[in-house]
Amino acid sequence: MSDNALSIGLFYGSTTCYTEMAAEKIQAQLNSLFDDNIVDVHNIKDVSLNKTADYDVIIFGISTWDFGELQEDWESHWEEAHQLNLEGKIVALYGMGDQLGYADWFQDALGMLHDAIAPSNCTIIGYWPNEGYEFTASKALTEDKSHFLGLSLDDENQYDKSDERIAAWCEQLLISLAG
Secondary structure, three states: OOOOOOOEEEEEOOOOOHHHHHHHHHHHHHHHHHOOOOEEEEEOOOOOHHHHHHOOEEEEEEEEEOOOEEOHHHHHOHHHHHOOOOOOOEEEEEEEOOOOOOOOOOOHHHHHHHHHHHHHOOEEEOOEEOOOOOOOOOOOEOOOOOEEOOEEEOOOOOHHHHHHHHHHHHHHHHHHHHO
């Protein structure tokens, strides 16, 4: 499926490269599915979040640190994230976390980012089932607690499942964008 009118910007913050590696895999998967190089990847350490205005579809990648804390690049852009004008945009989120080491705060930053952008009247897609994870609590769950508010990755404990999850999530995004 080629749709040259569609532009996708992926914005991530990464301290240990896991979120960056996931961004590159998501970019490759979506470019392959769309049979086009439509995904631009941006490290928010190097670019303003206002660059999101250049895209129809925006993907945000964030990791949770320590006891439910934001990744440092996201922390420095947090006020900017709350002020983004995403009206009319389609947004998907993915998060990195450690479900065993920080089971009480698994993917909390993902939930915090979702809550920051949801009031901007964007359409959020890409919710992900919470089956196959072991955690106690998370701010990143839907109201009925059946899904994460975006793709949930744990390269500390389930690295072997990340590629499969990314591929399935990208297929899910493709279906949502086509519909």
